[in-house]
Amino acid sequence: MDRIIPDNECDLRVNIGRLRLRNPVMTASGTFGYAREFSNLVNLHRLGGIVVKGISLEARPGNPPPRVVETACGMLNAIGLENVGVERFITEKVPFLRNLDCPVVVNILGDSVEEYQQIAHRLNEVDGISALEVNISCPNVKKGGVAFGTVPEMAARVTAAVRKATSLPVIIKLSPNVTDIVQMARAVEEAGADCVSLVNTLIGMAIDPQTRRPKLANVIGGLSGPAIKPVALRMVWQVASNVSIPVIGIGGITTASDALEFLLAGATAIQVGTANFYEPRAAEQIIAGLKNYLHEQKELSICDIIGTVQTG
């Protein structure tokens, strides 16, 4: 896995619309902080892209602890979208990010369509940002807390609003907690999304029988990690087979083999999430592993394997 192949031997470059990546391996929002947290452990300049922790218009304190709990081959989190708010993000985090030789994608979130639009607008003027990823798994406060990402019309509305507010490529990040993921993807494609990324976390819960209390203070939380990979891969395959825009695959990816499953299923790029916690070098190892795979399979470019799973 770790054998280094010279970069010129094989071509890992992919394009997400106008966004050019040197390789398809990105890090997922909320699992890589604002990148600086990993700068001692990971060569950030080798990554295909970095998606930073979700940013809202105003700073948010997040949920009370406990916020994380381990589950079988996964974890639940209920961070509650803690973040410094867009203004402090711009002054405190962007200067470091701007100097990276790696595309930076800003993950945004909001309580209302207007909030999404405002934050997209504010970030549009900021130098050093390559794209926006829109987290639509958030509750729509005006609609009684139903998540934007579970109702096609609401997802489309957010997409159109962000699309209008920015000239950056817009990636809509889909929630897996839906009956029909293809319907959601089509809705945001029609509303102007340049790309969809999926999946966000599955909603889950854990209880401590000794205390008879939920293990998370927030009661429910988002399930991530290897446990969800089969569900994520199925959804990526379904979406990639049914939309024309590029798809970014997310969910339990730890190894090059995992990443290849998503690429073969039709993802143009992938994001490494929870794996950053237990294996901080996962993204770098995946990049090396993809090169080895191309080499072994005698393929010249990663683009030649995207979507080539033989389901017939």
Added chain:
Amino acid sequence: MDRIIPDNECDLRVNIGRLRLRNPVMTASGTFGYAREFSNLVNLHRLGGIVVKGISLEARPGNPPPRVVETACGMLNAIGLENVGVERFITEKVPFLRNLDCPVVVNILGDSVEEYQQIAHRLNEVDGISALEVNISCPNVKKGGVAFGTVPEMAARVTAAVRKATSLPVIIKLSPNVTDIVQMARAVEEAGADCVSLVNTLIGMAIDPQTRRPKLANVIGGLSGPAIKPVALRMVWQVASNVSIPVIGIGGITTASDALEFLLAGATAIQVGTANFYEPRAAEQIIAGLKNYLHEQKELSICDIIGTVQTG
């Protein structure tokens, strides 16, 4: 865990409507065969209940192999509902089942509302069956293959038809592959279900990068095992908090602690599924563990802990 406490010290009995169980620990459909398969390894008479492999009107050959693949803390299956059909079930399997000192629940499935109704009707006359569990995760052939369990109206129609065709208690088994599990549960409650059981498997996929083919011949399959427990538990909690009929919890249950999470979340009984494969004594160990828990917690009856999770 294995210390035996005399049965009279604590009371594990629960009622699922008219169905009386000596303890809340059942085995899940498709993971316990027709019970005989485990008779060498498990004392069947100690179980709370046995749900047999799903039965259809006509025998079904099932899907081509490979049908099972391991995933992180879980497995995917695409058995394709292979079964001997209701007539051979009655002649070949029921005689053994009838002699068990343990309620036997028959899991039924169909391609159309009429098929569900016919099989329910046929089983109604058969001695030795305590209840029907209706698998609505099957595709509705008349509606282009959309699963009955993903559309409230379709689920309600199946429920009402089965309800009409049998005098046995009717348990509707819900699919987790939906946006709003409470809506599904309410729909079948209103249509006359005596109980809901959940969850069935999550739809997933796995690909072999070496062959570039799906690992299952059927491409997609059902994810089960500890990996799905947090999602199943969340859904059971949501449903139990929102319907009046009893709920049976299913999904990744392996230990007494797992079972307790579901009981605390509001399940009146639980089913052990995939765990039967890697730990055939799981159900028996859970029964022993529940007794120990009542003992430690100084509770007299398991009913006193059902639904008592403190979420406030």
Added chain:
Amino acid sequence: MPEFQEKCRVSAIEQLASDVFRLTVHAPLIAGAAHPGQFVMVRVVDGFDPLLRRPFSIHQQFAGGSLKLLFKVIGQGTHILSGLAAGDTISLLGPLGRGFDLACREPVCLIGGGMGIAPLAFLAKRLALSGRDSSLDFVLLGARDGDEVSSLADDFSQLGYTVVPATDDGSLGHHGFIPELLDDVLPAVSRVYSCGPYPMMRTVVAKCQKADVVCQVSLETHMACGLGACLGCTVQGNSGQYVHVCKQGPVFYSGEVAWTE
């Protein structure tokens, strides 16, 4: 047929080649009931990764209650097994499935390829103990190289069998594949027992059919339960229907299953 779940103590582990190991465990209940060709399901960890038990043929069985498993490191499960040490305990389920039919008094030929050799050792011992003249029986063993097969070949020789090894690299015995040796042997035997890679067995079966020699084969498929409950272990039967390897097999008469490309 009795089946048991036993927590077994590992009494020894030997490394036969770089990736081939032989594990000895104390499993008196399973050993006491085992028949050649049957298998066990092994739980390799206490946790859930990997989740499922792994199927392994019973390689050897001893009156004292010990069993040996012979295995090659393939993935996570076998890697973990290879790291076991004497004193560790693992959970076994068995004996499972339908084994070889031993009711044959005429000379036989045992054909094993790679880890398919595993069940043949137990079979060879039982056959030899049934009072036959083992020197009339053949054992053809195929392997990558001599390292992998030499000590296994000795086990058969000691029982009096005529052993012919074949290796891919020619480092021991015949340089090439097992089926190439079969034409010479088939006229001298009236039954073949075979276990190994699918292509090898397909050729063996074709040759046996042509020579009108009864052939029993042991098949491998992915298994979740090993007990006939999950219905995951199907292969295509001879007349369109599916058969379940864990219950109707793993040993089949060659005519019971379909042989495809």
Added chain:
Amino acid sequence: MPEFQEKCRVSAIEQLASDVFRLTVHAPLIAGAAHPGQFVMVRVVDGFDPLLRRPFSIHQQFAGGSLKLLFKVIGQGTHILSGLAAGDTISLLGPLGRGFDLACREPVCLIGGGMGIAPLAFLAKRLALSGRDSSLDFVLLGARDGDEVSSLADDFSQLGYTVVPATDDGSLGHHGFIPELLDDVLPAVSRVYSCGPYPMMRTVVAKCQKADVVCQVSLETHMACGLGACLGCTVQGNSGQYVHVCKQGPVFYSGEVAWTE
């Protein structure tokens, strides 16, 4: 501040009590950069169950590049760690977080309860090496029983500290809880370093506040990353905001965090 990921060879594992172990690993990069009070994140298996790394204080650090971890078996992760043997390898991430502030020339008191003793050994050694008169410094160690604490207490005594153990069962030293000893000690010290169960530390903090003695505490919370990335490790700060234990801690001045019932 430098952080490293190292594959480390286990050089020894000692069992100090029925469920308390001390692990020695060779981790030259982490050991070279470590400061008392910092911690490491340990990956306990190669697979995914358990998935997350486990946080452990750096218990001892040696110039040769070794580290010791002291731990109690709580659940799956620590159970697996307790089964490690010399020669095994594990992955460590560290040194992480903010450690103790050593800039105090006056007499100090180290207070450890249970496994909270772990980071104090490293702290005690660094303090002692800074040329102070350690006999003026106190070490109060609380434990279930003498078994758990006696060999640990010796480590501190050898450095010249005045060590006072307290045990729940009275089998060694004071019969009762640590804070009961504190009233006598506080007048003689100008700083307290504390690590242990939350209720113990809350009492220690209250007593220090009353006596106007500066107090640093090391906190525990569930952590997914240990790197400041997941935001999972929050505790309530002193003025309504949340603080992150892995980055702003694990060592805090007592006034930086809120102390609740």
